[in-house]
Amino acid sequence: MTSLIDNQRPGRAGAIDDRPVDPMVPRPYRISRTRQDTRDTFTLELEPIDGPLLRYRAGQFTMLDAFGVGEVPISISGDPTRPGPLEHTIRDVGVVTHALIAAPTGAVLGVRGPFGTSWDVAAGEGKDVVFVAGGIGLAPLRPALMELLAHRDRYNRVVLLYGARTPEDILFGDELRTWAKDHGVIVEVTVDNGQHAWRGRVGLVTQLVPRAGFDPRNTLALVCGPETMMRYVAAALTDRGVPEHRVRLSMERNMKCGVGLCGHCQLRELFVCVDGPVLPYSRLAPLLSTREL
Ligand SMILES: Cc1cc2nc3c(=O)[nH]c(=O)nc-3n(C[C@H](O)[C@H](O)[C@H](O)COP(=O)(O)OP(=O)(O)OC[C@H]3O[C@@H](n4cnc5c(N)ncnc54)[C@H](O)[C@@H]3O)c2cc1C
Ligand code: FES
Structure with a gap:
């Protein structure tokens, strides 16, 4: 695996420190916001x-x-095309995630990585690109959408299908509006439970796939969310004719080392x-259980 860590650190006299970075040693980062x-x-x-x-x-x-x-x-949720603070969007589900989100500004955390494969958004150049997100799954897709929008003219239709539990759980609401208004992204949002003043769609994100405006024969689809949701969405996309190798899913598994050890x-x-x-999906389909399909 190629590490993208930029380990060229300026020394006291401006010299470059090119010592290799040990991927098992956390680097100290301060919470700025x-x-x-x-x-x-x-x-x-x-x-840092x-x-x-x-x-x-x-x-x-x-x-x-x-x-x-x-x-x-935790996936990186910031803009990979612009230098800036490292962003992570974290759902408070347990002991460690709670400690991370509860740490005060100025606190120091350890960061190892970055690790793993990328969405390879450029593979969608000249094509329609469909993002399908469930819940917190919009966070790992945000950098891919930002990378695409930095070169918007290279892509055809861009569609974002997003499902949240309730209207209050919708992530990045202001950005969803900006992506639609300023960048021509077709944004469709649905919620599982639409009480209160919600006037939008209610239902599963999977149900948006059959009617969404994209050409399945010329589409790259990027999908992130709970595993069950991804299985249904991948099936709906391939049923519409998107080839399995152009459907990409981001998998979650328990991790300790992060480096294949x-x-x-x-x-x-x-x-x-x-x-x-x-x-x-061409690689994952045989590995994922098909019980629930
Ligand atoms: C590659 C990768 C990227 C990830 N990116 C993100 C991200 O961007 N943002 C984010 O919030 N999380 C992300 N996760 C999930 C995150 O790692 C887990 O939520 C975290 O490890 C839970 O640790 P904990 O100690 O807080 O909870 P634990 O104490 O381990 O678990 C507490 C409870 O939460 C449940 N739980 C554990 N994990 C999850 C989960 N993923 N979803 C729902 N319930 C869960 C457990 O079953 C348990 O009941 C990612 C995971 C992987 C593998
Ligand atoms: S977390 Fe993947 S091998 Fe250790």
């Missing part, structure tokens, strides 16, 4: 204490270490941390 996105989801902006900003590709993840509590894999993330012959997390 925490933004609350929804009831249980927060975006952390992190800045002792080196350059991290370079990464859309779809990659880091291992974030809340020192003394634990380390978890420990085996915690194994999915049959794949190590999700190095062979994934982004994998083509």
Whole structure:
């Protein structure tokens, strides 16, 4: 695996420090800002204490270490085309994610990575590109959408189908409006439970696939969300005629090392941390259980 860590650190006299970076050693990052996105989801902006900003590709993840509590894999949710703080959007589900989102501004976290494969958005040049996100799955797709929008003229129709639990759980609401208004992205949002003043769609994101405006024979589809949702969405996309190798899913598995050593993330012959997390459906379909389809 090729690490994208830019390990050229200016020394005291401006010299370049090109010592290799050990992927098992966390680098210290300071929390420069925490933004609350929804009831249980927060975006952390992190800045390195002792080196350059991290370079990464859309779809990659880091291992974030809340020192003394634990380390978890979290996708990078920022813009890979612009240097800036490292962004991670985190849902508060357990011990480590809670420690990460509860840490105060100025606190120091450990960062290893970036690790894993990318969405390879450029494979969609000259094609329609369809993003399908469920819940927090919009966060790992955000860098891919930002990369695409930096070269919007190279792509045909861009469609974002997004399903959230309730209207209050919709992530990046302002950006969804900007992507639609300023960049011509066809944004369709649906919620599982639409009480209160919600006037939009209610239902599963899968149900949006058959009617969405894209040409299946000339489409790249990027899908991220709970595994069951991804299985249904991949089936709906291939039923419409999108070739399996042009449907990409981002897989989640328990991870410890992040670099293909420990085996915690194994999915049959794949190590999700190095062979994934982004994998083509042509490779995943035989490995995923088809019980629920
Ligand atoms: C490659 C990769 C990228 C990821 N990117 C993100 C990301 O961008 N943002 C993000 O919030 N999370 C992301 N995750 C998931 C994240 O790693 C887990 O939520 C985290 O490890 C949970 O650790 P914890 O100690 O907080 O919870 P634990 O104490 O381990 O679990 C607490 C409870 O939450 C449940 N739980 C654990 N994981 C999840 C999950 N993923 N979804 C729902 N419930 C869960 C457990 O079953 C348990 O009931 C990613 C995972 C992988 C493998
Ligand atoms: S997390 Fe250790 S091999 Fe993948």
